[in-house]
Amino acid sequence: MYKEMAQVYDELMNDAPYGQWIDFTKQAVKHYSKQTPSGLLDVGCGTGELSLQLAQQGYEVTAFDQSQQMIDHAMAKMESEHEIHFLKADATEFQLNKAFDLIVSYCDVINYLTDENSLTKAFNQIYEHLTDSGLFIFDIHGQGYIDFLLNSEMFSEVREDISYVWFCEETERSHEVVHDLTFFVQTEHELxxxxxxxxxxxxxxxxxxxxxxxxIGFQEVTVCSDFSLEYREDADRIFFICQK
Incomplete structure (x- = not known):
């Protein structure tokens, strides 16, 4: 997963709402943090685009992803004035021997944990890596988004150098979807x-x-939606702000 796709990820995500994730982080910290966060951990950082933008906000960022290919792309784009510690790790079993004031996991990374056992392991690891009163902020797809906007849908796009076909199919388990993606990427020989x-x-x-x-031990869990501190049950993207 996210192996060869790493080479085209940034181009396909060039219209992703990174600025909205940054703004939401600022809002959440302002309203819910009991301290001014310094150290930040980005769980499931992908190619590091959001990690870099968080570093530009003044955070001391550590970031990991389970895909080495994604981490390689992240390290290649790191700016000299914003030192970020990128590493390959699994959210369910990472051990960094360091605690963070703020841990984030955006762009529906948590939806890749498809059973309660994996969720429990990941949330436990994250809890153990938070400082006292630290915040863990993450987002997920809403159930309606999975069930009605993705299931049994097909998406496609043709660009000059990249084309793809993306099929979404439901599984036997509730609120679960399988994404089958086929990419065609232009090579240097125009093949x-x-x-x-x-x-x-x-x-x-x-x-x-x-x-x-x-x-697991989180003292307060606040639920928001669609990059707002308000909550709607029918939202496409749901946010959780969790205080240790």
Whole structure:
């Protein structure tokens, strides 16, 4: 997962709302943090675009992803004036021997944890890596987005150097979708190389996330939606602000 796709990820995500994630982080910290965060951990950082923008806000950023290819691209774009510690790690079993004031996991990374056991492991690891009163902020796809906007849908795009076909299919489990992606990427000889990837995402009821986070030890869990501190049940993107 996110192997050959790493080479085209930034181009395909060039209209991603990175600025909105930055603004939401500022809002959440202003309203819910009991301290001024310094150290920040980005869980599932991909090619590091958001990590870099967070570093530009003054955070001391550590970031990891389970894909070495994504980390390689992240390290290649790192700016000299913003030193970021990038590493390959798994959200369910990472050990950094360091605590952070703020941990974020955006762009529906948590939806890749498709069973409660994986969620529990990841949330436990994140909890253990937070300073006292630290914040963990993450987002997920809403159930309606998974069930009605993705399931049984097909998306495609043709560009001069990249084309793709993306099929979404439901599975036997509730609120779960499999993404089958086929890419055609232009080579230096004006031929096109094909590669395929399969991704799986699942979302759970909001109350299930809240109960799990509380059972791990988070003192306060606030639910928001669509880059706002307000909450709507029918939102496409749901945010959780969790205080240790």
């Amino acid at each position: 096109y190389k094909r590669f395929d990837e399969t991704h799986k995402q699942r979302t759970f009821p909001v109350d299930q996330y809240k109960q799990l986070l509380s059972s």
